[in-house]
Amino acid sequence: xxxxxxxxxxxxxxxxxxxxxxxxxxxxxxxxxxxxxxxxxxxxxxxxxxxxxxxxxxxxxxxxxxxxxxxxxxxxxxxxxxxxxxxxxxxxxxxxxxxxxxxxxxxxxxxxxxxxxxxxxxxxxxxxxxxxxxxxxxxxxxxxxxxxxxxxxxxxxxxxxxxxxxxxxxxxxxxxxxxxxxxxxxxxxxxxxxxxxxxxxxxxxxxxxxxxxxxxxxxxxxxxxxxxxxxxxxxxxxxxxxxxxxxxxxxxxxxxxxxxxxxxxxxxxxxxxxxxxxxxxxxxxxxxxxxxxxxxxxxxxxxxxxxxxxxxxxxxxxxxxxxxxxxxxxxxxxxxxxxxx
Numbered sequence: 001x002x003x004x005x006x007x008x009x010x011x012x013x014x015x016x017x018x019x020x021x022x023x024x025x026x027x028x029x030x031x032x033x034x035x036x037x038x039x040x041x042x043x044x045x046x047x048x049x050x051x052x053x054x055x056x057x058x059x060x061x062x063x064x065x066x067x068x069x070x071x072x073x074x075x076x077x078x079x080x081x082x083x084x085x086x087x088x089x090x091x092x093x094x095x096x097x098x099x100x101x102x103x104x105x106x107x108x109x110x111x112x113x114x115x116x117x118x119x120x121x122x123x124x125x126x127x128x129x130x131x132x133x134x135x136x137x138x139x140x141x142x143x144x145x146x147x148x149x150x151x152x153x154x155x156x157x158x159x160x161x162x163x164x165x166x167x168x169x170x171x172x173x174x175x176x177x178x179x180x181x182x183x184x185x186x187x188x189x190x191x192x193x194x195x196x197x198x199x200x201x202x203x204x205x206x207x208x209x210x211x212x213x214x215x216x217x218x219x220x221x222x223x224x225x226x227x228x229x230x231x232x233x234x235x236x237x238x239x240x241x242x243x244x245x246x247x248x249x250x251x252x253x254x255x256x257x258x259x260x261x262x263x264x265x266x267x268x269x270x271x272x273x274x275x276x277x278x279x280x281x282x283x284x285x286x287x288x289x290x291x292x293x294x295x296x297x298x299x300x301x302x303x304x305x306x307x308x309x310x311x312x313x314x315x316x317x318x319x320x321x322x323x324x325x326x327x328x329x330x331x332x333x334x335x336x337x338x339x340x341x
Contacts, residue, residue: 009228009326012105012128015252015270022088022095024074030083035106035123036132036220037076037084038063040281042271042289043097046090051076054110054123054132055218061160063181063283069160098289100271100281102253106132115145115202118211122147129223139213141195143203150223152199153231154323156181157206161216167193169204170321172233179257179321182284186260222323230324233259234306238316242306245322250301252327255283259319262312269299269327276307299327 010031018027020041035053040046048063057078059071074087084101086092092099110123110132118138124131124147131147137159146152155169166181173179178193179186197205204221211217224231230247237243253268264283271279271289276296281289296307304324306314313320 013325014103015268016101020093020097026085028083030103032105033081034103036104038102039092045286047286052132054134066163068162113145116143118142120145129225131221133219137211137215141208142211146221148223151201152221153224154222157219159215159217184263228326236314236318242314244305246303247324249326250328251299251324253325256320256322
């Protein structure tokens with residue numbers, strides 16, 4: 001069987017580590033021109049910087065707060081053929097400090113999509129199951145085209161022209177609930193998020209209360225792709241020999257959140273280069289990176305295993321959402337298995 005693009009997860013998602021210079025810095029080695037880049041200073045309590053090709057370079061929103069979009073010419077200055085260029089803004093390039101950038105490939109600046117009741121601008125990578133969606137609200141309960149050609153399993157949305165929450169859909173919660181990316185809050189039930197309507201292979205629904213007239217919105221939509229991405233749940237057992245979570249690939253990145261009040265936690269194999277992994281950042285906080293045994297997790301050839309009793313990962317009987325992206329498929333299209341770390 002021929003080698004297929006999805007076998008090489010690194011052409012759709014990659015984690016880039018770099019050291020700040022305090023001067024304009026063109027960073028390479030991502031492996032593709034990213035369309036969505038999420039940057040965090042690992043050494044300092046700086047806000048997260050999220051930039052995408054649909055809203056445009058130099059414009060960022062922050063996952064840890066509800067603030068509106070900010071434009072700064074010295075933030076992420078451009079998306080480049082093998083990476084991106086950062087300017088002098090401290091939150092992306094403080095001299096000598098360590099940074100991480102999680103990078104996804106969509107499809108450039110996007111194009112018009114008329115699948116929904118509101119016309120959206122969509123940059124979609126149907127192979128990788130990822131799209132960036134922008135639209136303008138009209139005070140209606142609206143359907144929004146996402147361009148994936150598959151049902152999204154997770155949708156992260158934000159109004160960005162004004163202060164607004166990061167309403168997040170996860171299929172395991174269902175269409176009556178949401179969870180906030182910027183907060184430690186528990187899952188909540190409200191028809192004001194998705195109008196109690198599940199996404200389809202062409203659209204997702206936004207209730208009128210979160211589709212304000214003339215407001216501008218962004219959504220990051222994810223569909224599952226075998227061997228590349230997985231969006232699921234697991235149940236903690238409260239034991240140091242914690243649960244194993246099957247993904248079907250060796251993960252490169254896992255973000256997880258307990259469905260009750262607790263932080264969002266991000267771990268990856270680029271910052272934690274061997275098992276047990278211990279380097280953690282929080283999506284909902286500006287906190288610097290923490291490295292501790294209470295974060296112990298093994299990244300395996302076909303999933304990940306919790307190796308701690310911390311309630312943020314492994315409370316007995318607690319439910320945890322996760323999103324995971326691959327470093328390598330468990331078995332590629334040639335039938336060759338990948339190795340554990």
